[in-house]
Amino acid sequence: MLSIKGWLFVALGVFAVFYLSIWLSDIVRRRRAEALGPGVNHSAIGFITNFFDTLGIGSFATTTSFYRFWKLVDDRVIPGTLNVGHTLPTIAQAFIYITIVEVDMKTLVLLIGASVAGAWLGAGIVAGWSRRKVQVGMGAALLAAATLMILSLFKLVPGGGNALALNGAMLWVGLAGNFVLGALMTLGIGLYAPCLIMISLLGMIPTAAFPIMMGSCAFLMPVSSAQFVRKGSYDLKAAIGLAIGGIPAVLIAAFIVKSLPLDYVRGLVIVVVIYTATMMLRSAIIERRQAIEQPAPAAD
Numbered sequence: 001m002l003s004i005k006g007w008l009f010v011a012l013g014v015f016a017v018f019y020l021s022i023w024l025s026d027i028v029r030r031r032r033a034e035a036l037g038p039g040v041n042h043s044a045i046g047f048i049t050n051f052f053d054t055l056g057i058g059s060f061a062t063t064t065s066f067y068r069f070w071k072l073v074d075d076r077v078i079p080g081t082l083n084v085g086h087t088l089p090t091i092a093q094a095f096i097y098i099t100i101v102e103v104d105m106k107t108l109v110l111l112i113g114a115s116v117a118g119a120w121l122g123a124g125i126v127a128g129w130s131r132r133k134v135q136v137g138m139g140a141a142l143l144a145a146a147t148l149m150i151l152s153l154f155k156l157v158p159g160g161g162n163a164l165a166l167n168g169a170m171l172w173v174g175l176a177g178n179f180v181l182g183a184l185m186t187l188g189i190g191l192y193a194p195c196l197i198m199i200s201l202l203g204m205i206p207t208a209a210f211p212i213m214m215g216s217c218a219f220l221m222p223v224s225s226a227q228f229v230r231k232g233s234y235d236l237k238a239a240i241g242l243a244i245g246g247i248p249a250v251l252i253a254a255f256i257v258k259s260l261p262l263d264y265v266r267g268l269v270i271v272v273v274i275y276t277a278t279m280m281l282r283s284a285i286i287e288r289r290q291a292i293e294q295p296a297p298a299a300d
Contacts, residue, residue: 043244
């Protein structure tokens with residue numbers, strides 16, 4: 001008889017197969033129209049961002065910064081590219097951390113379910129957004145993420161308690177919080193930093209955040225990715241590069257490196273994220289101004 005953790009792994013495997021079937025079908029469908037080689041740059045970005053993602057930095061904000069700095073991916077499809085490309089590395093992280101980190105399984109399963117529900121709602125909305133709306137949404141989300149990173153870096157939020165489980169009112173607060181974080185995940189804000197802060201505020205031991213946040217992402221990202229793939233709202237080459245570079249990075253970080261003094265890295269990430277958010281919002285303002293100033297076509 002399988003344990004709850006065993007059934008969770010079975011479910012995660014099913015979600016992985018579901019995701020792969022949808023994505024591979026799209027790759028096969030588009031292969032004649034596009035050159036699918038991801039290029040060294042996309043794979044390198046996947047390696048770097050997923051390496052630090054496995055150690056708790058998060059990958060969405062850093063990947064967005066790479067894309068914006070080198071103008072590799074159109075702003076409109078960045079949210080979908082992040083979700084589709086980072087899914088396989090995140091599933092690998094979830095298998096590893098759910099195995100090695102202790103947490104109450106009932107709490108873990110319920111919080112994962114809440115995040116999946118939020119992601120399904122969020123992806124269906126974001127995938128249909130215009131370029132400018134994505135720029136504004138991602139800019140605001142990145143600023144929010146940077147704020148949370150600063151609070152965490154300077155220890156301006158509680159350091160957490162000793163609980164491995166949530167019960168009663170705290171469980172309901174956790175469910176509501178992870179639902180919202182799942183929805184925001186589809187916009188590119190990333191779930192790691194806010195989830196870690198939420199877990200600490202609710203009195204759980206901070207290490208419990210690793211299986212919760214990685215498990216949540218591993219289940220919700222196949223769901224949100226299906227929406228982005230279905231609407232074609234992602235960059236295929238970039239997503240392939242993230243997956244190819246990301247999986248070996250996860251294994252190296254989890255089993256060889258295991259931990260690093262990351263405060264300086266977090267500080268650099270905060271600066272880069274704030275810069276990226278500012279540039280994203282600036283682009284939205286400029287494009288809106290150009291749209292207003294552009295003369296209407298003459299009537300026949």
